[in-house]
Amino acid sequence: MDAMLFAPVEDGKIVETTSQNSLKKATEGKNGMDKDAFLQLLVAQMQYQDPLEPTSNTEYISQYAQFSQVEQIQNMAASTDLARASSLVGETVYIKTVTSAGKPRYVEGKVDYVVFQNNKAYLSIDESLYSLEDLDSIVDLEYKKAFDKAYSFTLSLNLLPGVNAIDMSYKDKMEKLIEVYEGMNDYEKSFLAEDTVDRYKAYVERWELVKLAADAVDKPQGGGNTSGNETEGTTGGGNTSGNETEGTTGSGNTSGNETEGTTGSGNTSGSGTEGGTAGSGSTT
Numbered sequence: 001m002d003a004m005l006f007a008p009v010e011d012g013k014i015v016e017t018t019s020q021n022s023l024k025k026a027t028e029g030k031n032g033m034d035k036d037a038f039l040q041l042l043v044a045q046m047q048y049q050d051p052l053e054p055t056s057n058t059e060y061i062s063q064y065a066q067f068s069q070v071e072q073i074q075n076m077a078a079s080t081d082l083a084r085a086s087s088l089v090g091e092t093v094y095i096k097t098v099t100s101a102g103k104p105r106y107v108e109g110k111v112d113y114v115v116f117q118n119n120k121a122y123l124s125i126d127e128s129l130y131s132l133e134d135l136d137s138i139v140d141l142e143y144k145k146a147f148d149k150a151y152s153f154t155l156s157l158n159l160l161p162g163v164n165a166i167d168m169s170y171k172d173k174m175e176k177l178i179e180v181y182e183g184m185n186d187y188e189k190s191f192l193a194e195d196t197v198d199r200y201k202a203y204v205e206r207w208e209l210v211k212l213a214a215d216a217v218d219k220p221q222g223g224g225n226t227s228g229n230e231t232e233g234t235t236g237g238g239n240t241s242g243n244e245t246e247g248t249t250g251s252g253n254t255s256g257n258e259t260e261g262t263t264g265s266g267n268t269s270g271s272g273t274e275g276g277t278a279g280s281g282s283t284t
Contacts, residue, residue, distance in 0.1 A: 037067070078119035085114040085121035085132050092144060095125065096136035106136065142187075150191035153180055157200055166206045168214055174207045 042060065049055050088111045095107040109125035116122070122129040156177055160166070166174065181189075181200060189197075 074119060078116075078121075081121040081132055082114070082116050085116070085123060088123060088135075088138065089114060092139045092141055093123070093125070094136045094139065095123070095130045095134050097130065097134050108139075146188040146191050149180075149184065149188050153177070153184070154192065154196050156180070157196060157203070160203065163199075163202050163206050166203060167210055170207075174203070178204065178207075 042063070045055065090111065092108070092110050097105055097107060099105050107125060107128075107130065112124045112127075114121055114123060115129060121132040123132060123135070156173070160170070160173065160177075177200070
């Protein structure tokens, strides 16, 4: 394993990373009961044995067999760890380790590859190595996404003020919140607490009322009931019906056809044609 070229420094002291702490703990916990340890014990035993009553060859063979059994068990355990670590490649995991201050810390990430050294398996996460012994949990990616989405939704909901304080200034936040909730499937919604869903529905009901009130204020006002056709400079006043063309003015209750400069006043019926003719009073 390559040594790190840089290390964080706090208060003038080098701070060990969680990866370094994990590797250090794995190294310190290494069991030295192997053939090398047996040879060291054998040399010491032969050096300090009683020359008048030396250890028999049978005892040496028996001790060697015991150490061989221990070594085989260790090799089997190492092979099992390697197989287990290899199966984690590509999986999202949580590593539970400690900081230099001794505080527990969780590291989350995908296992990129596995390193096997000195009968120890190490998981590589974001180019940092962690001992397999520090593996805390394996997380399904779909589960993690659903959990994170529900957590983010709940956090956004908690950041809103009281329900009655919602107004048009929260338009973007409310629309985003509704968009996220409507986009969640049933599995993702199952991660939301029941009281969270109830509070969300209360906010949505309040938001619908706020939008209705805003639409009522913005709606244009309409006045008067006017019917008729007015073209080319014609003015209609009161309740007027009829056809008015080419500069004709209708006033009062007027009916009839007026063309080419004819003015109708009062209750007038009939037709005036080709200039200068006026109808006044009750005329037929």
